[in-house]
Amino acid sequence: MPNEKTTRTPAGEAMTKLMLDLFRVNSLILTDGDRLVAPLGLTSARWQILGAIHAAEYPQPVAWLARNLGADRQNVQRIVSDLEKEGLVRFEPNPHHRRAQLVVPTKKGTKTYTSAMALQAPWVNNLSKGLSATDIETMHKVIIALREKLEDDETSD
Numbered sequence: 001m002p003n004e005k006t007t008r009t010p011a012g013e014a015m016t017k018l019m020l021d022l023f024r025v026n027s028l029i030l031t032d033g034d035r036l037v038a039p040l041g042l043t044s045a046r047w048q049i050l051g052a053i054h055a056a057e058y059p060q061p062v063a064w065l066a067r068n069l070g071a072d073r074q075n076v077q078r079i080v081s082d083l084e085k086e087g088l089v090r091f092e093p094n095p096h097h098r099r100a101q102l103v104v105p106t107k108k109g110t111k112t113y114t115s116a117m118a119l120q121a122p123w124v125n126n127l128s129k130g131l132s133a134t135d136i137e138t139m140h141k142v143i144i145a146l147r148e149k150l151e152d153d154e155t156s157d
Helices: 010-040 044-055 062-069 073-085 107-127 133-155
Strands: 089-092 102-105
Touching (some): 044 102, 044 107, 062 073, 073 089, 102 107
Antiparallel strands (some): 089 102
């Protein structure tokens, strides 16, 4: 017999549909991203990590990069190690923690990231054609609110 614990509210039903579409959109973004940056020797995952390194105000250890991305530290470590082997990042001593080295982009890494972003601009401009900036900003606010609720749920466990 249905009850409020097993029956979705209208908002819960709408959220379920949104989540299913977000899964599909995420998959499509990763596939397109892989295709877009493949000529640079990157994957979407490597591009994402390289972007997080460049977006940071100062060099950070892998654990901080993973936390900021909401990603698994071991996966980020594996990708950062791959980026280091490719000469895109290097490790520097961390004055605050001996074992948690800082991840720093190399000149090659900065050039590769800049090239990726040059490829991204026409792609994202085409993708956003026909959508209003206001609608995109509203969707962004909803996704941020959803992310914050999920992060709050994680910390309250």
